[in-house]
Amino acid sequence: MLRICRGLWGCTVLWGLGSGLPAMADEAPAAPKANESTKLNYVLGAIVSSGPDYTGGDGRSVHVRPAWALEYGRFRLSTSRGSTLMGHGLEQRESGATAVLAENDQFNLSASLRLDNGRKSGDSPLLSGLPEVRSTLRARISAGYAITPRWSVGAGLSQDILGRDGGAQLNTSVSYTLPVTQQTRVVFGAGASFGDRTYLRARFGVPAVAGGAGPSRLAAYEPGGGLYSVDLGVDVMTALSRHWVVWGGLGASQVQGDARRSPLTVRPTSFSASLGLAYRCCR
Template sequence: MFHPSLHTCPRVGALAWALALVCVVPAAQAQAAPSANEDDKATLHYALGAIVSTGPDYAGGDGRKNSLRPAWAIEYGRFRLSTSRGSAFMGHGLRPRESGASATLAENDRFHLSASLRIDKGRDGSDAPILVGLPSVRSTLRARVSGGYALTERWSVGAGVSQDILGRDGGAQLSTSVGYTWPVTEQTKVTFGAGASFGDRKYMRGHFGVPDAGASALPAFSPRAGLYSVDAGVEVMSAINRHWVVFGAARVSQLKADAARSPLTMDPTGYSVSLGLAYRCCR
């Protein structure tokens, strides 16, 4: 499940294996994923909408990128296919907001374990002027295993490991999070969350490194593996009626350690805001 490159980063590797143990033990105790009979009773759920958002042009950039994009998610039983923001409209509590194709491996009232595949679009020189002349971060396919655990009715924790499975120098990532959900009304809930992200050497070099030679005038920089970002945010989900829902989110992130020291980092603090509307069916 884990790429050998993780062994070049003891800190990330240890955390990754710890996550694996945390996932396996509760999974063995958790209620198994839906049985064949339950799958026979499964119905199709979907959400179709759009989200307008603004955020940094790249991690560490001081420019802004604004977008209006369609957002959708389709779910049948324990399988889901969604855009990067579409799963937010499904409102699944413990379940991670995975984009791409995902499947539930095991779950009960307090624990959830899933696996997913998604396309990582990477980064190139068109994202910001400072990136011109640097090697592109090639698009790739990432595999991810993630889990969530409810500490109480409102507090939950989660973690996930993802790996570039096409060998395009995307490396491995580990993310951790803690969240608090406040049910304001029967139709509206507010979720507060905070998290930290770690990368192995390949990931850090690809996203924050500068090679020794090239067309760029920036000084060479070779970041080490480890913690590269912390973040915090708030999300609001409200049902207008049985089918229509609105979603809003604001998040701030702070680059840390070598990511903050990178010549590519113009502003270590970034914020993003998004607002969406969607039609949900059959839930």
């Protein structure tokens, strides 16, 4: 499901659209054939997205980004949307290198490494003069469970492993898949994001040395850890042919807790949209 902030929906990680099209959502997934489990699968595409300039910001940004994925057996290298289009739906997907640790028709457990690009002070005039959120490498463990063929839940825990003040982050989600036709499905989702004190201080804190300084004259602020975002969204994906798929999504996110009380949170509720096209082979 679509992410619209640096929590669950939009700037970094996206929810799965269920198992691959055009199979119907209420059909049990077929077990892969022996030779299918070790062949190379790939997705190539592009996505246009519009969302907030940063979580809690009042500006907007529009981006055109590639959506791609390479998968061989239990290993995958991908962007977040490219991984979703690979046709999996039992785990939350993020960009990076992923290894599936355990998987069956209902449960999925995986481990991954991904690059967190952080946040630049030039992303918004309000951030000018504040320390940048440094890019880092995050290790993540993710799990997904299909309660029914249409209802599924997921969770992912990640940690900055380079010690660059990235802290720890937990994402949770619940989604419902509605098959509209043999080629089209709609996924409705909701989620919540949590961060430890280190994670929230980097993204919503204002150091004392920066308080009252600069054109924005922000007051010093030091948030604690906890819930920082809740999200809602809807994704639609249609198989145009055996290989070509098109998708679109809308989402809404609201900053919560200490993050909402931050001087950096100008607009606690934000919206995003995305549209894309991709070619996939050979699942």
